[in-house]
Amino acid sequence: MTRKGKIARLPEHIREQINHSLQDGQNGREIIAWLNSNDEVKSVLALEFDGHEMNHTNLSQWRQGGFRDWEARQAALAEARRVMSEGTELAETGDNALADRLAVWLVGRYIVATRKLLENDDDASGWKLLREVCHDLVALRRGDHGAEWLRIEQERLKLLRQKNARERMKVKLESEPPPLPPMDNEERERRYRQIFGMEPL
Numbered sequence: 001m002t003r004k005g006k007i008a009r010l011p012e013h014i015r016e017q018i019n020h021s022l023q024d025g026q027n028g029r030e031i032i033a034w035l036n037s038n039d040e041v042k043s044v045l046a047l048e049f050d051g052h053e054m055n056h057t058n059l060s061q062w063r064q065g066g067f068r069d070w071e072a073r074q075a076a077l078a079e080a081r082r083v084m085s086e087g088t089e090l091a092e093t094g095d096n097a098l099a100d101r102l103a104v105w106l107v108g109r110y111i112v113a114t115r116k117l118l119e120n121d122d123d124a125s126g127w128k129l130l131r132e133v134c135h136d137l138v139a140l141r142r143g144d145h146g147a148e149w150l151r152i153e154q155e156r157l158k159l160l161r162q163k164n165a166r167e168r169m170k171v172k173l174e175s176e177p178p179p180l181p182p183m184d185n186e187e188r189e190r191r192y193r194q195i196f197g198m199e200p201l
Helices: 011-023 028-037 039-048 055-066 065-092 098-120 124-175 185-194
Strands: none
Touching: 011 028, 028 039, 028 055, 028 065, 055 065, 055 098
16 A cells, blocks of 8 residues: 655655654654654655655654554564574475475465455455465465375385385395305315315325
8 A cells, every 4th residue: 555644755764764663662752853853854845745844643644554554564574484484494304495495485475465465455456366375375285285295105115115125135035045054174174175186084
């Protein structure tokens, strides 16, 4: 939603300072005094508002509009960062960390978009977009379930291969003749003479 008041027309970095000051509970008179003494603010007021200074009404309107929007965005972004951070920690424990981080990033973006849409519940196009987002989210979850199914199948195949390898080793050991007992020196000498055709001792 585009706002048209005096504060809404100020540069973004000044609006950010105002929002942080309001969030910190700074006195409104102090904020207005700072704004009216700021050269950038004076330039905007001179250019677009015939030089009329900021007043309590301007700040009150901003507090009820732009500042509330900013707070909602901050809350949504904080929630998205939290979800993404937790998801990234989990993703980095697996082999597909990059793909998992991308999925978590998308979920974070959906959280922000959904929060914004819910704030404007009278916007029909917004609800259409929300339905599209839900459709995308369902597709994303299906992908997650497919990936989990594939992981389980890979684990099952790995266990099956290990079992088959153990069974093959068992069959091999059972089919081999038992090892010959060790020969003493006398037996070794007798065999040696027998192989080379020598007379026995």
